Structures are given as C-alpha cells and as structure tokens.
Amino acid sequence: MDEIERRLTTCFAGVFPDVPVAELRRLSQASNASWDSITAITLVAVLEEEFGFELDFEALPELDSFERVLNYVRGQVER
Amino acid sequence: MRFIDALKTLQGQPLDGEPLRICLACGFTPLHLQTFLGAYVREAMPQRSIELANGLYGNLVGTVEAATDPGNDALVVALEWFDLDPRLGYRIAGAWGPDATADIVATANASLDRLGLALDGVPRSSASVVLSMPTLPLPPLFHTAGWQTADAEAALEEMIATFRSRALAAGHAVVSSQRLAELSPLATRHDLKADLLSGAPYTLPHANALGMLLAQGVVLRPPKKGLITDLDDTLWSGLVGEVGPEAVTWDLESHTALHGLFQRLLASLAQEGVLVAIASKNDGAIVQQALRRPDLLIRPEQVHPVEAHWEAKSGSVDRILRAWNIGADSVVFVDDSAIELAEVAAAHPGIETIQFPTRDYSAGRAMLQRIRDLFGKPRISDEDRIRVASIRTAEAFTREGRESAPDAFLAGLGATISLSFEQPGDDPRALELINKTNQFNLNGIRHTESDWARPPMGADPLLVVASYTDKFGPLGKIAVLRGRRQGATLRIDAWVMSCRAFARRIEYQCLRACFDDRSVDCIEFEFLRTEKNGPLRELLRTLTGHEPDGTVTVTRQQFAAACPALYHTVLRTRSVPADG
Missing domain, CATH: 3.40.50.1110 (SGNH hydrolase)
Incomplete structure (x- = not known):
C-alpha cells in the first residue's frame, strides 16, 4: 500500500465507519447501501480536504468504488 | 478541525x-x-x-x-x-x-x-x-x-x-x-x-x-471566576522597585499602552464580578504606593487580595485561592515571566496561565480577546456586582467569628434569609450557581440551560433560591435547592450553596423550609460523592450519623435532633407559574 492509498483508506474509513478497514479496498456503491448521494458529498469534501484538489463533479458518477476513486486521486495528484 | x-x-x-x-x-x-x-x-x-x-x-x-x-x-x-x-x-x-x-x-x-x-x-x-x-x-x-x-x-x-x-x-x-x-x-x-x-x-x-x-x-462553558496578575511589566511597564511608584507607566506617551489596555479590561471584569488579585515579587510598601496612583485604570478596591512580597508566587496564589475560596481551575494567572507561570502551574494544576506579551502588540490583542473569552458570560447578575465586597465581608465574618462563641456570634448577626420558591427557568442565577459550585454540591451534576428549565419529574416540583444578608452586608443569592414531592417524601436532586455562605447555618434553614413548605416526613437526597463535595458530605453525616453513599434519607426527627439553634429572620416569596 503506497502513501496515496494509505491516505485514501483513512478517508474512506472516516466516511464509512461501519466497514472494516480490511474491506475498504473492495468497497463499491453496488456493495454498500450506505454509499448514497449524501455520503458521496461527504466523500468529496474529505477527498478535497485531504488531497487539496477540487474534484470534478462531472466525474462523480464514475467514482463508484474505492478502486476507481483511487485511480482518480492518483491522476489528480500526478498532474 | x-x-x-x-x-x-x-x-x-x-x-x-x-x-x-x-x-x-x-x-x-x-x-x-x-x-x-x-x-x-x-x-x-x-x-x-x-x-x-x-x-x-x-x-x-x-x-x-x-x-x-x-x-x-x-x-x-x-x-x-x-x-x-x-x-x-x-x-x-x-x-x-x-x-x-x-x-x-x-x-x-x-x-x-x-x-x-x-x-x-x-x-x-x-x-x-x-x-x-x-x-x-x-x-x-x-x-x-x-x-x-x-x-x-x-x-x-x-x-x-x-x-x-x-x-x-x-x-x-x-x-x-x-x-x-x-x-x-x-x-x-x-x-x-x-x-x-x-x-x-x-x-x-x-x-x-x-x-x-x-x-x-x-x-456554554462556565466562565472563569478570578484573575491573578503580576505587576511589573504586566499590570504596568517597568520595575516599580527600581524606578519608583511614579515612574512605572501604562500610557500612549510612554509607548506602554498595552498595559493600560490590560488595566482597563481588568477594571471591566471586576465590574462584572470577576475576582482580581495581585501576586508580585516586590516590596509591599512600594506596591501600595503605586496602587494608590490616581491615574491607575483599575481602582484599588477592585483588587483583593494583594500579595506583594519576595516569597514564591505559588504560595501567593495559594493564599489568594483560599481567600476567594475557589479552585485553581476557575482562575487565570497572568505574568510576563515564563518561569513564574511554570512555577505557579506546577503547584496549582488546572490553573490557566497566560504570558503577558510585553512588546508583541498582535499577541497583546489576542491576549485581551482570550481573557475576555475566558470570563465572558451572557448576563451580569446582582451577585456579580457585589462579589468582591462579599468576599471582604466573609473575611470580616470569619475574623469576628473566631473571636466569639458561635451562638452568641450568630445571634448578633441580624441575619435575614430570603427564600424564594420559584418556577424552573425563572432565575438564571440558579443555574449559574448549580454549575459553578463544587464544595457544597449534592452530586456535582452540571445542567444545560434546557434540561435545567425542564421541571423535574413528579407532580409537585420544588425550586428554592436562598439569598442572605447580615450586618456585614449582603451575600446575594447563595443557595439553590431543587426537588419534587413523592407522597410524604421530598426527593432532592440538586442542592448547592456558595462557599461564601458557609458557617451561617443557612443549610439548616433551607431544609427546615423544605420540611415545612411541603409538609413531608422525610427528605431523600440524590447524593453522589465527588472529589470536592466534602462540606455537603459532612452535613449529611451530621444529620444521619453515618457516611453518606448514594441516596440518603433524612427524617424529620433526625433533622430536628441535629438542627442547631437558628437565628435568622426568614422571608418567603413565591412566584406563580407562567400558565397561572
């Protein structure tokens, strides 16, 4: 687990407190009913605060799993 | 965050x-x-x-x-x-x-x-x-x-x-x-x-x-109650023992107005009922001369006590706390010396220490704001206005009391207790007393404004606020007792009395009023032992003959047997519920 993934895991742990940390990497909107629109807004706020970029809301529908969010964050951080 | x-x-x-x-x-x-x-x-x-x-x-x-x-x-x-x-x-x-x-x-x-x-x-x-x-x-x-x-x-x-x-x-x-x-x-x-x-x-x-x-x-954090300040390079600029009482400054011309602002804030706090005292390593006589300067922005009578000598400041703070009869966690200590602050903090855990930033105006502004925040309160009560006078009164009371037999002394006080039977939420001073009193406190439970305003469960709630005055002067509202009647029993869930009112037998008068007003056979106290509520514990031990633990019951007979002679004139007032 690299630094970005570790930080992202911390973000997800804050937004999804009921999900065991070991399962966060496999988390997706489809597998977790609590990942609703409000949770998505929370996640956006946490990610923007943690990584310091402004998240493109157009991309939000695509960011429906830990894996996809991780790839998105990597892309933003590497810019 | x-x-x-x-x-x-x-x-x-x-x-x-x-x-x-x-x-x-x-x-x-x-x-x-x-x-x-x-x-x-x-x-x-x-x-x-x-x-x-x-x-x-x-x-x-x-x-x-x-x-x-x-x-x-x-x-x-x-x-x-x-x-x-x-x-x-x-x-x-x-x-x-x-x-x-x-x-x-x-x-x-x-x-x-x-x-x-x-x-x-x-x-x-x-x-x-x-x-x-x-x-x-x-x-x-x-x-x-x-x-x-x-x-x-x-x-x-x-x-x-x-x-x-x-x-x-x-x-x-x-x-x-x-x-x-x-x-x-x-x-x-x-x-x-x-x-x-x-x-x-x-x-x-x-x-x-x-x-x-x-x-x-x-x-709504409870505000701090007292501020202890150093003198040299804190209340004023300069070392009074070296330059003399007339040469210390706090004005614009001397570029030392930050000290003047501090004095103005202290004077304002004193008017609001904050206790202000001095702890300074200095010659006491020189300090008294400086404190008499007419251009000082805080009046000498607003400061009590003044500890000016060459002993350790932690000892001065100790004596001031005893004079005020409050805990270190209710007090702020301001000094320009980091060493003095550390010495006092080590001896008095819980005390809030602030270093006076002598030449840093930005930090000075922040300090004034921080002090205001620590002492800020939503309203100023009559008791706030008389607090310093009341402490001087208590000292005179103690001095004279030491020189007389207790009953003769108490009988000669000309004391009057006013018992106000109120509705929950009537008097903000009641909640203030409940939330800041530690020693004579039934259980140490703090209340928010809303849960205090809610009447206690039960058909016949009781809220008594006691005020006291005697020949030494008024102490203001000094005790609050809350409960509700359940059949022939009155159950008390909150009872506090200001430490300034100790040794006057006011607590017995409060209980007598409860027995009489609600015509009950016994009173149950929802007692909880805290680190500081020894005086209340001692009273319950006196009334029952054993160490209190949990709910304590005192019968009318036990009370009558333990109650000493009472010499107060008792006045009773009663407010009516808002709905008539």
Missing part, C-alpha cells in the same frame, strides 16, 4: 452517554455544518451522546416552527439570506433586477416576521436557542456596483439588525458576526460549486468556523 477529524469525533460517541439532542434548522444541505457542530459539541461534552436532527431542505422557518419538541436540548438556527427569499441565493432561477427588488425586500421582511414568531413559540423550558445571522455575501442582484451599498441591501441589513436585537431580548444566544469574520473572512465563505451542485453553500473552513461558534452557544 479538519472535516475528517470531525467525522471521526462524532463516530466515537459513548453508547451509554446521556443524549444531547440538537435540532439544526437551516435551509441548505446541512452535512458539513452539522458535522462540525456535532463534533465541537462532542469535544466539549465527551460524556454525552450527541444526537443531531435537521428539518426539510429549504424550509428553515418550518423547521423552527416544528421545533417545540420538548426532547430537544438545543435549537440551532443557521440563517442565510436565501431563507428569507430564495432569490437572495444562487440556486433558484427567480428574477433579479430593479423590478424584483421591492418584492424581495418585502418577502424577506415577512419571512423574518414569521421566523420571529416561530422562535417566540419555542418554550424556554424546551430548548436553548442559538442563532447565526446570514453569513454569506449577497449575490450581485442589486443595481449598484459592488463597492456601493444599495438601498435594498441597507434595508435587508436593517431588518437583520432588528431581528437580532429581538432575539437577544428574548434571551437567545446569537453568534458574533465580528468573531466569525475574524475566523472566516467573508470572501472565503461561499462555495458556489458545492452550492449549485449539492446545495451545500459553505466552504469547509467556513462550516468549521461557524460550527465551532454555534457549538459554543450550545455548550
């Missing part, structure tokens, strides 16, 4: 904590503000389980109108311009421009009236109310350029000013716009993207700042 930390703070709540129910009324997606608000309240009250509720999106007034639920401990209202008329926000495509302006102002006025009526409908016994006035900048909807105030803008601001005054007069807490502006500059508050896309208009830093201030209104 970072948003992620706020989330985690809220997640770590105690499962068995007593619930603290907060209703957040706002017209936008409350997510960020709600999270920060809850987290700051939780930080201040870690033993409570914070429950946050909010109303429907876009319906702030409706949420307030529905907030008469007696289960709420606090109602927090985060008002924004768009709550008064959606056209004052960005999310509604209603018309801007000259044709709409008059109608926008009229609609806003009507909305504020409705909100005012809704707030009037929230019973004081239901919840404490904390409000913030609109915090976001108005959109560019008026005809003037941005630098210029438009007529409509002035009209809206005037409405808000009137509404704020009305809220303050009703006893609600209103967030300071100035403090908010210090923490969250206007230009950094609005997140247009999040507002338009998710209905959450605040940037995270703004939600953080506003949440923190609103939480302070919910929590």
Whole structure:
C-alpha cells in the first residue's frame, strides 16, 4: 500500500465507519447501501480536504468504488 | 478541525452517554455544518451522546416552527439570506433586477416576521436557542456596483439588525458576526460549486468556523471566576522597585499602552464580578504606593487580595485561592515571566496561565480577546456586582467569628434569609450557581440551560433560591435547592450553596423550609460523592450519623435532633407559574 492509498483508506474509513478497514479496498456503491448521494458529498469534501484538489463533479458518477476513486486521486495528484 | 477529524469525533460517541439532542434548522444541505457542530459539541461534552436532527431542505422557518419538541436540548438556527427569499441565493432561477427588488425586500421582511414568531413559540423550558445571522455575501442582484451599498441591501441589513436585537431580548444566544469574520473572512465563505451542485453553500473552513461558534452557544462553558496578575511589566511597564511608584507607566506617551489596555479590561471584569488579585515579587510598601496612583485604570478596591512580597508566587496564589475560596481551575494567572507561570502551574494544576506579551502588540490583542473569552458570560447578575465586597465581608465574618462563641456570634448577626420558591427557568442565577459550585454540591451534576428549565419529574416540583444578608452586608443569592414531592417524601436532586455562605447555618434553614413548605416526613437526597463535595458530605453525616453513599434519607426527627439553634429572620416569596 503506497502513501496515496494509505491516505485514501483513512478517508474512506472516516466516511464509512461501519466497514472494516480490511474491506475498504473492495468497497463499491453496488456493495454498500450506505454509499448514497449524501455520503458521496461527504466523500468529496474529505477527498478535497485531504488531497487539496477540487474534484470534478462531472466525474462523480464514475467514482463508484474505492478502486476507481483511487485511480482518480492518483491522476489528480500526478498532474 | 479538519472535516475528517470531525467525522471521526462524532463516530466515537459513548453508547451509554446521556443524549444531547440538537435540532439544526437551516435551509441548505446541512452535512458539513452539522458535522462540525456535532463534533465541537462532542469535544466539549465527551460524556454525552450527541444526537443531531435537521428539518426539510429549504424550509428553515418550518423547521423552527416544528421545533417545540420538548426532547430537544438545543435549537440551532443557521440563517442565510436565501431563507428569507430564495432569490437572495444562487440556486433558484427567480428574477433579479430593479423590478424584483421591492418584492424581495418585502418577502424577506415577512419571512423574518414569521421566523420571529416561530422562535417566540419555542418554550424556554424546551430548548436553548442559538442563532447565526446570514453569513454569506449577497449575490450581485442589486443595481449598484459592488463597492456601493444599495438601498435594498441597507434595508435587508436593517431588518437583520432588528431581528437580532429581538432575539437577544428574548434571551437567545446569537453568534458574533465580528468573531466569525475574524475566523472566516467573508470572501472565503461561499462555495458556489458545492452550492449549485449539492446545495451545500459553505466552504469547509467556513462550516468549521461557524460550527465551532454555534457549538459554543450550545455548550456554554462556565466562565472563569478570578484573575491573578503580576505587576511589573504586566499590570504596568517597568520595575516599580527600581524606578519608583511614579515612574512605572501604562500610557500612549510612554509607548506602554498595552498595559493600560490590560488595566482597563481588568477594571471591566471586576465590574462584572470577576475576582482580581495581585501576586508580585516586590516590596509591599512600594506596591501600595503605586496602587494608590490616581491615574491607575483599575481602582484599588477592585483588587483583593494583594500579595506583594519576595516569597514564591505559588504560595501567593495559594493564599489568594483560599481567600476567594475557589479552585485553581476557575482562575487565570497572568505574568510576563515564563518561569513564574511554570512555577505557579506546577503547584496549582488546572490553573490557566497566560504570558503577558510585553512588546508583541498582535499577541497583546489576542491576549485581551482570550481573557475576555475566558470570563465572558451572557448576563451580569446582582451577585456579580457585589462579589468582591462579599468576599471582604466573609473575611470580616470569619475574623469576628473566631473571636466569639458561635451562638452568641450568630445571634448578633441580624441575619435575614430570603427564600424564594420559584418556577424552573425563572432565575438564571440558579443555574449559574448549580454549575459553578463544587464544595457544597449534592452530586456535582452540571445542567444545560434546557434540561435545567425542564421541571423535574413528579407532580409537585420544588425550586428554592436562598439569598442572605447580615450586618456585614449582603451575600446575594447563595443557595439553590431543587426537588419534587413523592407522597410524604421530598426527593432532592440538586442542592448547592456558595462557599461564601458557609458557617451561617443557612443549610439548616433551607431544609427546615423544605420540611415545612411541603409538609413531608422525610427528605431523600440524590447524593453522589465527588472529589470536592466534602462540606455537603459532612452535613449529611451530621444529620444521619453515618457516611453518606448514594441516596440518603433524612427524617424529620433526625433533622430536628441535629438542627442547631437558628437565628435568622426568614422571608418567603413565591412566584406563580407562567400558565397561572
């Protein structure tokens, strides 16, 4: 687990407190009913605060799993 | 606080904590503000389980109108311009421009009236109310350029000013716009993207700042009671023992006005009932000369005691605390010397220490503000105004009492106790006493304004507030006792008495009044042992003959057998319930 993934895991742990940390990497909107629109807004706020970029809301529908969010964050951080 | 930390703070709540129910009324997606608000309240009250509720999106007034639920401990209202008329926000495509302006102002006025009526409908016994006035900048909807105030803008601001005054007069807490502006500059508050896309208009830093201030209104920390100050390079500039009493300065001409500002603040605090004392390593006689200077901005009678000698300051602080009869955790110590601060802090855990920043004006301004925050209180009572005189009175009482037989001394006091039988919420001084008294305190339980205003369970509630005066002067309101009758038993769940009133047998007079007023055979006390409530424990031991533990029952016969001779004149008053 690299630094970005570790930080992202911390973000997800804050937004999804009921999900065991070991399962966060496999988390997706489809597998977790609590990942609703409000949770998505929370996640956006946490990610923007943690990584310091402004998240493109157009991309939000695509960011429906830990894996996809991780790839998105990597892309933003590497810019 | 970072948003992620706020989330985690809220997640770590105690499962068995007593619930603290907060209703957040706002017209936008409350997510960020709600999270920060809850987290700051939780930080201040870690033993409570914070429950946050909010109303429907876009319906702030409706949420307030529905907030008469007696289960709420606090109602927090985060008002924004768009709550008064959606056209004052960005999310509604209603018309801007000259044709709409008059109608926008009229609609806003009507909305504020409705909100005012809704707030009037929230019973004081239901919840404490904390409000913030609109915090976001108005959109560019008026005809003037941005630098210029438009007529409509002035009209809206005037409405808000009137509404704020009305809220303050009703006893609600209103967030300071100035403090908010210090923490969250206007230009950094609005997140247009999040507002338009998710209905959450605040940037995270703004939600953080506003949440923190609103939480302070919910929590209402008890203010500190006393301030102990050093003299040289603190109360004034210069070493009085070296330059002489006439040469120390605190004025503009000498470029030492920061010390003058400190004196002005201390004088103001003293008028508000804060105890002010001096602890200085100096020649006592020289200090007395300096303190008599007529241009000193704090009057000598506002300062008591003065400890000026060459002994350790921790010892001076110890004697001052004993004279005041309060704990170190209620006191702030100000000194320019880091070593002196450390010495006092080590000897008196819990004392708040502040280093006087002699030449750093920015830090000086922050220090003045911090002191104001530590001692700030929503209202000033009659007891606050007489506190220093009352302490001098207590010292005279103790001196004379030592020289006489107790009963002869007490009989000669000409003491009068006024017992006021009140309704819950009648007297803010009652809650203040409950929340700041440690020694003569039945169980140490602190109460929020809302849960104190709620009558205790039971058909026949009792709330007695006792005031005392004798030949040495008035002590003001010094005792509070609360309970309810259950058959032939009176059950007391709160009882405190100021330490200034000890040794006058006032506690016996209070109990006698309870037995007589409610015609009960026994009184049950919901006693809990705390680190500091030895005096109350001792009284219960005297009445029952054994060490108190948990609920303690005192019968009328036990009381009669243990009650010493009482010499007070007792006056009784009774308030009527608001509903008649």
